[in-house]
Amino acid sequence: MITTRANIEELTTLPGELQELTTRVVRQTRLWRRERRDVQAELESHFREGLIELQQDGLTLEQCIKVLKEQFGDEVVLAKLIRRGKKRGRPMIYKVFVYTMAVTFGGAGSLGGLVWWRAQGEPNPTVDYVARLNEPILAIPEEQRAWPLLREAILQVEPMPKVLQELSALPAPDDQEWSMAESWVAQNKEALDLVRQAVQRPRYGYLYDWQSSLEYRIEDARRRGDETDRQELEFQLAELKTERNELRPLISLVLPSLRSYRDIARMYILDSRRCADHENWSQAWQELESSCHLGGLLLQGKTLIEQLVGAAILNLTLSEMVQLQQAHDAEFTDEAWLQIHNTKLWISAIQIETVIDFEQMTFEDVVQFVFTDDGQDNGHLLPKQYDEMVNAFSQTAPDGSGDSGWSHEAKLATMAAMHADRKSTLATYYQLWSEIARYRELPLYDAQRAEADRVLDQFKNDPEKQIRFAMVCNLMPSLGRADQLLRELEMNLAAMNTIIALQEFRRQAGAYPVMLSELLPDYLDALPEDVYSGQPLKYEMTEAGDFKLYSVWRNLQDDSGSSVKMNEPDSPNDPEDWVYWPVHD
Template identity: 25%
Template structure:
């Protein structure tokens, strides 16, 4: 470049251009300048030593080199000897140090910022590379098989107490585990088909004409399966040991529960390491029997109607007993989803009891009523809910995401983060993995930074234990007690470094409503059966709840909203049972009215007056304190649930 032209360019721009291109342009190659000069070798060596020792930028070295070469050339031109010039110049190292200091002082602010930024960038890259290597060096080493702990209780159960031994073969025969919509195991015939809709509706009733006939035929054709349900339903345990790896199930179990499973050999080829890790974690455990048991309860519900229409109260009693047994059986595995399905099945049982007692065909004898009463109250609803498997699930996930230093601690690993991302992606967003390579790279590059932000293995484990303890301390506190720690808010407010807990520990406290609902429904059913027993002995229903306590009820069932006995009122022909509800005020059994348009809120006075209000349905009721929910919860007589 022409020098005079260079001088016309503003300094900053020239500096920027020179700074950027100087490492690549031969014009700034100071070694070449020295090499090409005509100076004696000794002088060249001095210049070279000085320049090298300055440790300046290449462009600065080039400038200084040219000036020193000109200096010595001037000396030679004035007939100075090589030795004189070298001596007059002085110590090259001292010169280099002085030149360096003066040049550093002379650098423009722009150059300082540019260089500072460059060095910071290089330092950041170096730190990142180190972090990346450190992050990828650690591998998770899952050493505990939590399925052993998970199955411990089931393993203690004798073969004779396991319902699965009764269900399994007949289950396979009737394709009960086949989840395909057109499978005969789906028992579509028991659901009322609305002509205006393709959706399966409520359970079939004897008044449904031709559709009822088809349902009845299906039940008759499936007599062997229903017998197995009735027999198995009386056993104390489902007795099904869970495995993360399907290949660990017996061929008979596979045939019954996973009829479409093609075998591990085929799947292995399709699985990557992340899938395999998830597949083998407790999170990946499949529970196909849970929803199947719910279907079984519905089948028995319809069969109860069928039995009563045939005057077969014994079969109806057995159906009811089996459903309550099934409700308890599904909670064997102690996953929260099992508890929820257990409550649902128990509720089906309560509905069957109420419906059967009110039925004109419900001529149960005393012994049958007593058996029904026993079945209703056999298990505390608190027994149904357990957080044990959720706790194990978090522990298992920690061991699959973190390395293990042998002392209970470790750090987050790359493999672990891939598993976590796959999990959150599949469970929360349902997005397929690996389709967006930009996102894939961004996620991959960002992963090592989690080492700086995520909790260590020990911190994560300790926090999980702390929250578990909080849940244990607060979950079963009475509903009317106000000093309940809001664990969900506590969890939501946790630092993001406990991301695993936020993702894996479910919103357990919100399940309190489900437990109180199940307990209250159970209590009401106990009162109702006791009242019918009372009537059998005394010719009419009791005037007060107190008359049932002793011979018919061990104690008066409690209203969860105030700890007092559930409200019982004798009517002309019958009786009502109700709870005072979330406002903790006894409205005499008048139900909560909700807006027909927006059932999530209480109806306004205008809506009530204009007929745009309706009683709150059972499924809509929240068992929680709420002064704004005016009205009570009707428990008996109960309308059929909205299926």
């Protein structure tokens, strides 16, 4: 037993109990190794001093140890306090690092929690937007609806042969490909007859549902001999029939084959050329009239895409009508003139308005499918449902254009955490609509009209909006171009009517009028408006006794009717003026 001062001072290591106590405390501090070494040395030094001091007071080693342990205090509390004190003394760079990590991981944890919470819940769609869309159509008596006959027709239509598709314009009887075109038209005679009957009906009447679309596509696959596609579609149809009571998103609607409508219009034009070649003017005009009526029916469609296809068909047909008149008007029979007059009356009755109901309904419908709903329009975005919906919507987008893998998941997670709630999403969508609508209402010649596109682009390019209002960015259509095309169509129709009125005037008076106003009111109800100037279309008599009718067009300047071809309405280089008459070769 060690009892003397000399003995204690000679100790190189502490007695076991004190050494163990020191080691335990130091271990519990969980400090860095260097810090632990320092604390260990200091506590060992402390006990050594204590042993010497107490031994001087005459205590034995055991007594010294006992006293020191008693005076030392609670080892757990001590370890904790030492750790706190030492950590405070660590370098600034360490503190910055710890703070950064805490913020990063704390932030990531919070974000993760938010994402998890946002992923919970189910959408609760309650509004049947498809039924709402079809409601006015169902109110139309069945015998007035063209769609049932059109459906029969497009199921039969053979698509345009590839050779003809590759031509820059439809062939004429003198062209090499004419026989092919003629045989294509003959092959589709029954379908064209069905459309002739269909266009006699006043209303388009297409019912927007999945069943008829799928039935059409099944028939199309059967005709193409694509067994796999057919079986897949039949499976989808069978599934659909068992889920009749379930709401399905409007955005997944499949429209009838718009390509077939275009092909039908092309066949009418080709058949019109065949009839004209045989000097059957009345039949030639009638074929063009059927095509016009088909375009007119499509203008009644509830979707913008149907409207635009209708406009394209009308523009193509009007151009053909003008060419037919210019080439052969002297040869027209009275029967043909009567038909032309009827066309003028029909055109006068057409009213064109860009449809936006479908676009807005689609947005509201997507909202009800991808947001939760507490019954009072409050809810959060469900990223998985949103992703599925957008994928379904952009199926036609080029493959590989989207994100995939981790970045896609990260984007969805970010969106889950950051996307605006249901109420704000709808409010922002309609606020943007109304802001853009103010500019869309302006005439085409008003420079401020371009603001509509700018406002939309600015919204869509804002990085914050791209996340917070991703849905609005993805689903807000850009209507500027559509508006422009439809207003141009209005002008084209008015120009067509004016040309017919001028021909009728000349038939009566023996010459064209000096001024357009002479046509009012017997031949024309109102002067045709140039949508690019707000003034009537430009009209001039030529020295040869003919006339010139033109629009100042997109450069908004009168270039004296220089330069254009009527049959190139989407020419990349806008013509200086748009000349309706005479048609250039």
